[in-house]
Amino acid sequence: QVQLVESGGGSVQAGGSLRLSCAASGYTNMRPCMAWFRQLPGKRREGVARIAGNTPTYANSAKGRFTISRDNANNTLTLQMNALKPEDTAMYYCAGGDDFYCNGWGPSDFRYWGQGTQVTVSS
Numbered sequence: 001q002v003q004l005v006e007s008g009g010g011s012v013q014a015g016g017s018l019r020l021s022c023a024a025s026g027y028t029n030m031r032p033c034m035a036w037f038r039q040l041p042g043k044r045r046e047g048v049a050r051i052a053g054n055t056p057t058y059a060n061s062a063k064g065r066f067t068i069s070r071d072n073a074n075n076t077l078t079l080q081m082n083a084l085k086p087e088d089t090a091m092y093y094c095a096g097g098d099d100f101y102c103n104g105w106g107p108s109d110f111r112y113w114g115q116g117t118q119v120t121v122s123s
Contacts, residue, residue: 002026002112004094009117016084016121022077022094022114031072033102035110036079038090038119045093047105049079057102061088084121091116 008020020036035050049058049068056068067080077094095110103109 002096004096004112004114006092006094006114006117009092009119011120011122012084014084014086014121014123017080017082018084018119020079020081020092020094020117020119022079024075024077024094024096027075027096031070031100033097033099033110034068034070034077035095035097035102036066036068036077037093037095037107037110038088039093039116040090045107048092050102050105051077052100052102059105081119084119086121086123088119089121090119092119 003025005023012018033052036048037045038048039045047059048062049066051068051070065083069078093116094114096112097110
C-alpha cells in the first residue's frame with residue numbers, strides 16, 4: 001500500500017523560503033508521476049508542480065520560484081519554494097500517480113495523497 005508523508009511546512013515572511021519533503025513508501029519497481037498540490041479552505045485543490053521521471057513541469061504560479069525534485073534512492077519528493085508570497089499560503093499536499101507519465105493536473109489524475117502540511121506566508 002502506497003503511503004505519502006509530507007514534512008517541512010511552517011510560517012515564513014514574504015520573500016522567504018521553505019522546503020517541503022514527501023516520503024513515499026509502497027511503490028515497487030516504478031517511478032510514478034508525482035506532484036505537489038495546494039488548497040485553501042473552501043477552494044479547489046490546485047496543482048503546483050509535477051514530475052515525470054526527472055522532468056518537471058510547473059503551474060504558472062510556481063514558475064521561476066519553486067523547484068520540484070525527487071531522490072529515487074531515498075523515495076523522497078521535494079518542493080523548494082523561494083520568493084514566497086502571502087498568496088502562497090495554503091495546505092500543501094504530496095500526490096502520487098499510477099503511471100510514469102503525468103497525465104493531467106487535476107486531483108483526479110492522482111491516486112495517492114499525503115495528509116498535507118501547512119504553509120503560511122506573512123506580509
